[in-house]
Amino acid sequence: MQLENPQSSGRTLRETVLESPPVLALLNQSFISSWSLVRELEDLQANEQNLAVSQRAHLHLEKYSFPVEMMVALPNGTIVHHINANYFLDETSMKPDEEPTTFSFSGGFEDPSTATYMKFLKEGLEKAKEYLAQ
Known part of the structure; x- marks a missing residue:
């Protein structure tokens, strides 16, 4: 679930990672994706x-x-994983003079934001499994 206050970070995410075919496929397969004000x-x-x-x-x-x-939340409302969009965007934005050392671009992703968002979603699924196994 994403909480939105209409600022640029939400728009930036919608126009980048949330338009990525691999992200959309994972969201469609494993999530009920929504926005809440x-x-x-x-x-x-x-x-x-x-x-x-x-x-x-x-x-x-x-x-x-x-x-x-x-x-990432369970149906009972328990939040199993979360990240602030500004932090996410700061961490994934590459400056022209920086080397991409923080993030692995394996899996064929060209965009660090998309790769990191996929990682976030997959971590959320893993954390959800831990809660559901209890």
């Missing part, structure tokens, strides 16, 4: 009529950091 989650959290929905919204807001947070 912070205000919507705050309203859901305040819902006293449905405590299960309120608790799930609370769990997501607890992990949220401005402006966009990418999360």
Whole structure:
């Protein structure tokens, strides 16, 4: 799940990694991908009529950091993996004078953002398995 506050990081992600065929294939195969506005989650959290929905919204807001947070969550709302979009973009942006030493470009990905996002999703799936095995 991704929480969005309409800023450039969300738009940047939609226009890059979320248009990548390998990322889309993995999302379609293993995830229910959605976007939630912070205000919507705050309203859901305040819902006293449905405590299960309120608790799930609370769990997501607890992990949220401005402006966009990418999360992998279980159906019960437990966040198993998350990363802030600004941190993600800072880590994956290559400066013209830098060598690509931090990230491996194995798997045929040319774009460090796409490779890193795929890694994030796969790590989320692995972490979800750990929770589901308990």
